[in-house]
Amino acid sequence: MEKEKYYITTAIAYTSGKPHIGNTYEIVLADAIARFKRLKGYDVYLQTGADEHGEKIEQKAMEAGLSPQEFVDEKAAEMKRIWDIMNTSYDRFVRTTDKKHEEVVQHIFKYMYDKGDIYLGKYEGWYCTPDESFWTDSQVEKDENGKILCPECGREVEKKSEEAYFFKLSKYQKQLEEYIEAHPEFIQPESRKNEMINNFIKPGLQDLCVSRTSFKWGIPVDFDPKHVVYVWLDALTNYITNIGYDVDGGNDEFKYKWPADLQLIGKDIIRFHTIYWPCFLMSLDVPLPKQVFGHPWLIMADGKMSKSVGNVVYADDVVEEFGVDALRYYFLHEIPFANDGVFTRDLLIERINGDLANILGNLVQRTISMGKKYFDGNVTNKKVENEYSKKLIKNVNDLDEKVTAKMDSLQVSDAISEIFEVLRASNKYIDETTPWVLAKDESKKDDLETVLYNLLESIRVCASLLEPFLPGTSEEIMRQINSKDKTLNFVEDNKYELNDPKPIFMRIDQNK
Numbered sequence: 001m002e003k004e005k006y007y008i009t010t011a012i013a014y015t016s017g018k019p020h021i022g023n024t025y026e027i028v029l030a031d032a033i034a035r036f037k038r039l040k041g042y043d044v045y046l047q048t049g050a051d052e053h054g055e056k057i058e059q060k061a062m063e064a065g066l067s068p069q070e071f072v073d074e075k076a077a078e079m080k081r082i083w084d085i086m087n088t089s090y091d092r093f094v095r096t097t098d099k100k101h102e103e104v105v106q107h108i109f110k111y112m113y114d115k116g117d118i119y120l121g122k123y124e125g126w127y128c129t130p131d132e133s134f135w136t137d138s139q140v141e142k143d144e145n146g147k148i149l150c151p152e153c154g155r156e157v158e159k160k161s162e163e164a165y166f167f168k169l170s171k172y173q174k175q176l177e178e179y180i181e182a183h184p185e186f187i188q189p190e191s192r193k194n195e196m197i198n199n200f201i202k203p204g205l206q207d208l209c210v211s212r213t214s215f216k217w218g219i220p221v222d223f224d225p226k227h228v229v230y231v232w233l234d235a236l237t238n239y240i241t242n243i244g245y246d247v248d249g250g251n252d253e254f255k256y257k258w259p260a261d262l263q264l265i266g267k268d269i270i271r272f273h274t275i276y277w278p279c280f281l282m283s284l285d286v287p288l289p290k291q292v293f294g295h296p297w298l299i300m301a302d303g304k305m306s307k308s309v310g311n312v313v314y315a316d317d318v319v320e321e322f323g324v325d326a327l328r329y330y331f332l333h334e335i336p337f338a339n340d341g342v343f344t345r346d347l348l349i350e351r352i353n354g355d356l357a358n359i360l361g362n363l364v365q366r367t368i369s370m371g372k373k374y375f376d377g378n379v380t381n382k383k384v385e386n387e388y389s390k391k392l393i394k395n396v397n398d399l400d401e402k403v404t405a406k407m408d409s410l411q412v413s414d415a416i417s418e419i420f421e422v423l424r425a426s427n428k429y430i431d432e433t434t435p436w437v438l439a440k441d442e443s444k445k446d447d448l449e450t451v452l453y454n455l456l457e458s459i460r461v462c463a464s465l466l467e468p469f470l471p472g473t474s475e476e477i478m479r480q481i482n483s484k485d486k487t488l489n490f491v492e493d494n495k496y497e498l499n500d501p502k503p504i505f506m507r508i509d510q511n512k
Contacts, residue, residue, distance in 0.1 A: 003043035007257045008034050009239050011265040011273075012051040012094060015075035016060055016130075019082055021327075021343060022298045024315040028331045029295060029412065030264045031088040035468035036407050036415075038089075039486075045257055047242060048083065049094030050076040051235045053228070054132050058217035068217040072097060085316050087324050087471055094242045096219075096234055104241040105234055106222045108284065109165075109210070111247040113223070117171065117283045120224075123164040123209050126150075126157040132231045134160075134209055152268065165211040165227060172279040173205045179278065185291055187274050188410065189338040192267060192294040196274050208232070208276060236277045239263065240286065247284065260289040262410075270294035293410055296340045298331070313343065325470040326352050326505070332469050333416045349508050356473075359423050361504035364477055366430065367455040368501035374439050374448060377498035381453040382446035388432045389454055393490050395422050396458050400488040403465050416469055419462050426458045456481055456498075457490050464488055473504060 010030045013023050027048055034046040052072040061071035072095075080093055094101070112118040126135040128150035140157060141149045150157050180186055180197065187193035211227040212218065218228025237245075244254035265273050273292050281288050300311045318327050330348050333355075335341030371379045399422050406415035429451075438448040459477065464486045467474035478484065480499050485491065 003041060005256060005261075006034075006037045006042040006044045007243075007260045008037075008044065008046050008262045008264065009260055010046075010048040011269060012049040012096065012235060012238055013079055014051045014054075014056075015072045015079065016056050017075065018314060019079050020312045021315050021318065021331075024082060024086060025298045025331045025335065026264060026266060026295065027083050027088050027090070028086055028328055029335075031086075031090070032328075032332055032412055032468045033262065033264070033407070033410070035089060035471065039464075039468060039488075040404065045092075045243075046088075046090045047092045047094060047239070048088075048090045049092070049238065049242075050079055050096070051231070051238075052076065052096045053218040053234055054231045055212070055215040055217070056129050056132060058215050059129070061217075069097065082315050085319055085324065086328065089471075092242060094238050096238060098242075101238060101241045102219045104246050105219050105229055105237055107247045108237055108241075108280075109221055109229055109233065110223060112167065112280075112283050113165070115283065117168050118165050118210060119168070121164060121166045121207075122161065123166075124161040125159075127160040128153065128155060128157045130155055136206075160214065162213050163227075164209045164213070164230075165221065165224075166207040167210045167233070167276075167280070167283075169205045169208045169276065169279050172282045173201065175282055176205075176275065176278055177201055179288065180274075183288075186288070187270070188291060188293045191338060192270050192274075196271065200271055200275055205275065205279075232272055232276055233280065236272065236280060239289075245286070259287045261291065263289045263292045265292065265294055267294040267296060296335055296338060298335055298341050298343050301342055301344050318348075322348060322352065322508075323505075325473045326356060328470055329356060329416075333413050336413055337411045346510070349510050352505055353507050353510075355420060356505040357503075357507045359420060359427065360473075363423055363427050363430075363455075364459055364480065364504055365501045367452060367459060368480055368498050370435055371452050371456070371496065371498045372500070374435075375452070377496075379449060379452050379456060379496040379498065381492055381494070382450045383492070384447045384450040386433075386447075388429055389450065392425060392429045392454055392458060395425050396461050396490045399461060399465060412469075416466075419465050422458060423462055426455055426462075429455065429458075453494075453496070454490075456496050457494065460485060460494075461488060461490065476502075476504060 008030055010026050013019055030046060034044045037044045057072060058068055061068040064071055076095055126140045126148060131150055131152050133152060135157060139151050141151050143149055148157050187196060210230045210233045211221055212230050213226050219234055221227040221229060239260060240258060243257045244251035263273060278288050302311055315327060330351055371377055399418060402418045403415045406418060433451045435448055435451050438444040460481060460483050463474045463477040480501060482497050482499050485494060
């Protein structure tokens, strides 16, 4: 039977500096969704990568004494290194400096121009270099000293005037409104959709500046080379240029993969992905992605991460101290569906000790240790029923459906909670069945072996369902119970030949 395809993208991260844990959260979230879809039998394609053009990059490169290409090569390599440290299973890492991408963007720009959707004009407005965004007089903010500030990031903006090409965003307003109304699942969560409609679409869409002349580090407009393609038309089109799209007709890869099933982005750039991007696609007569999810931020206890505040944390530093899966667990479990999550070392340590060491690690170690002690590591199902066993087996058999329902609605934290509920129930099952008491009575040997078998099946199913979230941990658990069976329900007739138990997670002394 042919697998159903699932194409998921992250935003491409800007190569102005080393990605912090807030940037890293997105790729881990995308990876968990991609891995889960693979587990469920989909033909998954996960694309991520680097956004490498723009005035800010040109300035940063100059400050570093490098050419822009040398600068982005260095930053893209660092980004890829961190994505790899986090054990993410992306299928393609794209770069907007790739020659093929640049050529297709030039074709797209010319196609839109020939169609009359791009025209030459003049731009006057407030420009924020860090955000690569223009703002009107009504959009900017003022501080107490009269400085004009970017409404997005709060940094100072400067007045700029230059010749520019514009995209007729206004032309597609009605079509976009009708599409959003007809496809309520297109923008998620609901709060982001309401924000886009009320704050941006209903007040009326302004035509969009899509070229610049005041810097050179960008894709040249091939019919007017003093202009470079402005960042959003360049960056957003990566989702199609890298899977074989061209204006002359996409190849088989593009026809198979597009439309994207899920485009995962930070809530701060949802406007670009749910207003500009759909209108670009409408101009190209290309179908829209099925869903755009604007995920929340990971913030520090003292607010949004900022180098000037000095509260920036990097994933590789946390991993060196606590391990990959501890940080993955924190990312995926502690950041709710629609609200920002807060990162603190104390809470990370609390989760490692409470959830990962106590609930998960302790269950695995106790169960394997008893299997080795009482049955020399060879455990089969003697099928002795009691009320506790029936309840545990039902919990195990219901788990896949519960996790899938949560994942289908992108409630990743809740999906993990469902697995940990069964792990808690398994620990409780040990207390209820008291295997150490059963071991003292020779006539209860079959009861004891059944208890351990039921526990091992619960651990096996939970470890299989944990693989998308904690891939390294899942693999280690399966190694210790010596199983390759990824069936997501209770199997009656497995045979376990257990390996020696090793701690999955070590408790951390918070005082040290």
